Each structure stands twice: as C-alpha cells, then as structure tokens.
Amino acid sequence: MNLTLKIWRQKDAQDQGGLVEYQVENVSTEMSFLEMLDVLNEQLVAKGQDAVAFDHDCREGICGMCSLMIDGQAHGPDKAATTCQLHMRRYKDGDTIVIEPFRAKAFPVVKDLVVDRSAFDRIQQAGGFVSVNTGNARDANGILIAHETAEKAMDAAACIGCGACVAACPNASAMLFVGAKVSQYALLPQGQPEREKRALSMRAAMDEEGFGHCTNEYECEAACPKGIKVSNIARLNREYLRATIVSD
Amino acid sequence: MQAAEAPAQAAPCRSCRAVEFLESSIGKKIMVALAGLFLCVFLLTHLAGNLILFLGGPAFDRYAQMLESNPLLPLAESGLVILFLIHIALAVRARLANMAARPVAYQVYKGKDARTPGSSTMALTGTLVLVFIIIHVATIKFQVGGAKGPDLFGHVTGWFHNPLYAGFYVVALIGVGLHLSHGVQSAFQTLGINHPRYTPMLKKLGAAFAILIALGFISIPIYFGFFNRAPATMQTNGSAMPIGPIGGAQ
Numbered sequence A: 001m002n003l004t005l006k007i008w009r010q011k012d013a014q015d016q017g018g019l020v021e022y023q024v025e026n027v028s029t030e031m032s033f034l035e036m037l038d039v040l041n042e043q044l045v046a047k048g049q050d051a052v053a054f055d056h057d058c059r060e061g062i063c064g065m066c067s068l069m070i071d072g073q074a075h076g077p078d079k080a081a082t083t084c085q086l087h088m089r090r091y092k093d094g095d096t097i098v099i100e101p102f103r104a105k106a107f108p109v110v111k112d113l114v115v116d117r118s119a120f121d122r123i124q125q126a127g128g129f130v131s132v133n134t135g136n137a138r139d140a141n142g143i144l145i146a147h148e149t150a151e152k153a154m155d156a157a158a159c160i161g162c163g164a165c166v167a168a169c170p171n172a173s174a175m176l177f178v179g180a181k182v183s184q185y186a187l188l189p190q191g192q193p194e195r196e197k198r199a200l201s202m203r204a205a206m207d208e209e210g211f212g213h214c215t216n217e218y219e220c221e222a223a224c225p226k227g228i229k230v231s232n233i234a235r236l237n238r239e240y241l242r243a244t245i246v247s248d
Numbered sequence B: 001m002q003a004a005e006a007p008a009q010a011a012p013c014r015s016c017r018a019v020e021f022l023e024s025s026i027g028k029k030i031m032v033a034l035a036g037l038f039l040c041v042f043l044l045t046h047l048a049g050n051l052i053l054f055l056g057g058p059a060f061d062r063y064a065q066m067l068e069s070n071p072l073l074p075l076a077e078s079g080l081v082i083l084f085l086i087h088i089a090l091a092v093r094a095r096l097a098n099m100a101a102r103p104v105a106y107q108v109y110k111g112k113d114a115r116t117p118g119s120s121t122m123a124l125t126g127t128l129v130l131v132f133i134i135i136h137v138a139t140i141k142f143q144v145g146g147a148k149g150p151d152l153f154g155h156v157t158g159w160f161h162n163p164l165y166a167g168f169y170v171v172a173l174i175g176v177g178l179h180l181s182h183g184v185q186s187a188f189q190t191l192g193i194n195h196p197r198y199t200p201m202l203k204k205l206g207a208a209f210a211i212l213i214a215l216g217f218i219s220i221p222i223y224f225g226f227f228n229r230a231p232a233t234m235q236t237n238g239s240a241m242p243i244g245p246i247g248g249a250q
C-alpha cells in the first residue's frame, strides 16, 4: 500500500519545527510501524536527505524506548501495545498518518521525533529503589507475600517507563508512571523501610520536572502499553498523604 | 543509586511540611477535592431548602426566616466562602500549571476515549458556575435589581418570570451537573479511594448526584418561569402546611 505521512521535523531543541509531508510506497501489511519508518528513511537517505530521527531499541515491546504520537494517540491506535508492536495491517492504502513526538515541557524534543525522557530517570533516582546491603543471598521464601499482593506489585512493575502516560495526558502529568513506581515498592515488605521517604522524594522530583497535575481523565491508563491501572495513582495519592502526616 | 542522593529531603518542621503539601501537585488536588465534596454537601442542603418553594409562599418565607434568624448563619456563610476560595484558587493554579506543562500543543490530539464530557470541560463549567454564583448571590441575596415582591418568595419567583434569567439558570445548572458528573467520582480518586469493589459504585453515585442536583435545581426556574406565572403575591398554596422547627412551634 501507499501512504502519506505528515511527520514532525525539528533540527534540534532550538529549532521551531513543523510537519513535513512524505509519500511512502509499497508498504507491506506485515511490516511493523517502525519498519515502515525504516523504509521511509532508506528512501530519504537514497535521495541524500536527512533521515527522520526516532527512538527504538528492542522492537518487541519491552524496553520502552519507542514512542510517537500517531494520529493523536500515544503509541498509535492499538490497546496495550507499543509503537514497535503496531503493524501496518492496521492501515489501508491511501491513508494519511500524522506522526508527532511525545509532548511535554519535561520531555524536550532532541531532534524530530526523539524526546529526552531523562526526567523519568531523575524521578526514579529520587526514590524508586530499595536499599539492600549486600551479603549472603536471602532464602527465596524467607519473606512471605500474599499472592494477590505480589500480583498487584508485579502489575505495577510492568511499567517500562516509555512516557506514553505523559504524552496522552491532557495535562502532561506523570502520575501514572510515578504511581506505578511508588506502588511496586509500597506493596511489598522490602519497600517498607523507605516507604515515606520514597513517596515524599518522588513526588517532589516529579513536580520539579514540570509535569502537570492529574485531573483523573484516565487517558494515561487507556494509552499505557502495559495496562498500568489508575488505581496506582490513587495509591500514590494515599502514600503521599500518609507520608506527609506520619513521617518525621 | 544511593538513597543519599535523593534531592528533596523531608521538610525540617511540621508547618514546612504543611506548606510543602499545599504547594505540591498532589496536595493541591487533595484540597480541591475536599473543598469540592464539602461544596456538594452545601448543594444538597441548598436544594432541599429551595424545593420548599413548591410548597408556596408562606412555607418558603418561614424557611427563609428560620435561616436568617439563625445566629450561626454568618459562620456558615463564611465557611462557604472559604470553601469556594480554596476550591477556585487551587483549581485555577493547578490548571495554569497544567497549561505550562505542555508548552507546544499537538497538531492532532485524539486520545483513546477515556475523557468524558464532564472531565474535559471542568474549567469551562467551573467558570460558568462562578459567573452564575455571582449573579445568583447578587440578585437573590443582595436583591440587586429585579421585580421586588413583598416577600422573599415573591422576589425569587418574580425573577424567574424573566425568561432570560430563568434560561440562564437552566444553562448554568446543566454546567453544575456536568462539573459534578466528573468532579464527585474524581474527588474520591484524588483522595486515594479506589477499589475494585467500591469504585464502580462511587462512579454511579457521582453520576446520580450530578443528575439529582441538576434536575432538582432546574425544576425551580422551569416551574416558576414557564408553568406557574401567577403574580407572586397570590402564591398561597393551600397545601402549605407548617413545616420545620419554627412552623411546628407555631
């Protein structure tokens, strides 16, 4: 099939940028969305033009590197899928597709469709860990955890930090990401010693990066490729309120 | 990563912690939600009081007199003003921060259908409610303009004889309904209340509350504006039984 692409081109962080129209021909329905962009880039390079910069790594939905706002939807139209898992069979001959970078003040554009998501790393470094002294390996079943609790913690830990929640949020809020990271530890006994400090520090780091306030629109949950639930946002609200009241 | 690198350490004192909470994104939203829920309690009592209009002039004026002669009324009114100020000030600040959080807008933004008519118009309906409240309080409480009846009942129903005024009430109250259709259930989430067993119930409760409040209030301008346009002084409904503590004492 043949497609018209309108892609956001921006030389660097300072450049104004804008949508540029491209035609791609002979796109197979078996291709992934990123492979389709690879085809476009080969055509551009063959013509001596600058290839479209976009992020990707594993191309199997586990690393969280790919991004893209496709026709106004983070990671495109599919549910619970990353852009690298989106296939061209979703489209038909003659379609026009608008491709933009994830947009937030905290995710500045580096080039074209590539944005800097290191704000997430800094939030994570503020408290998204448990401090463990090295020594002998503990017995695997030394700490008992109820199955339901383990499941909830694992569901939260499925977050790959891609930033689709921020991109999809009308307020560019990072609450789903931070909610998942806080929840995954708050639910488990290993997370308890740093529980309050974590909630306070990660909230502070999140606000410092300039993400928006959550107004419970739930576009984040709808866009999340890993199906992270907004109940994690409620838990973050609880954890932060609790930490504010009880911590020293 | 070592814990020592955590940037924002615990606030050094209790009051600093409170300030930090109120300045935080989550803290602001929690205060907006709490103030919003208290305002909902006010709406319920206000609706109950206003529905007494349907019992006719004497009953309504007795109710109004009972309210106005209550020495605690100024206290309740101040509380109400404070709730509004907290709700509006923090909601507006959150809104401004949210606009700043995405300086470059998308050329195309579609989302995945999670937003509702209520959720995507909160700032708009909130502003409409604010304009409504100013007009409502000015005309009804401070009696600015309008065809003055001999009593409060006559004054209120007299206003509704103006179709423009009654129509504005209907539009504004649809705005209140929309605001609440998102606001009530959203407030519970903001307060951290989300559970597979209760959340579906709370969402239904929020929708039912929004409909009850909107339809309940709208019935008043519709009835007195379009169906019962008898001169205000004639409103001595025979069914106006003594009600409330004052009526009972008579």
Ligand code: HEM
Residues within 6 Å of the ligand: A214, A215, A216, B029, B030, B032, B033, B036, B037, B039, B040, B043, B087, B088, B091, B092, B095, B119, B122, B123, B125, B126, B127, B129, B130, B179, B180, B182, B183, B184, B186, B187, B188, B190, B191
């Ligand atoms: C009787 C009057 C009102 C009631 C009962 C009410 C109730 C609520 C409730 C329950 C919320 C939800 C809080 C949350 O999401 O956590 C809310 C949010 C909000 N309200 Fe109000 N409100 C009223 C008047 C106003 C006014 C006068 C304004 C502004 C001028 C306003 C602006 C907002 C905004 C901007 C939000 C946040 C939007 C969001 O979370 O999506 N409200 N309101």
Ligand code: FES
Residues within 6 Å of the ligand: A055, A056, A057, A058, A059, A060, A061, A062, A063, A064, A065, A066, A082, A083, A084, A085
């Ligand atoms: S490239 Fe790794 S998740 Fe898409």
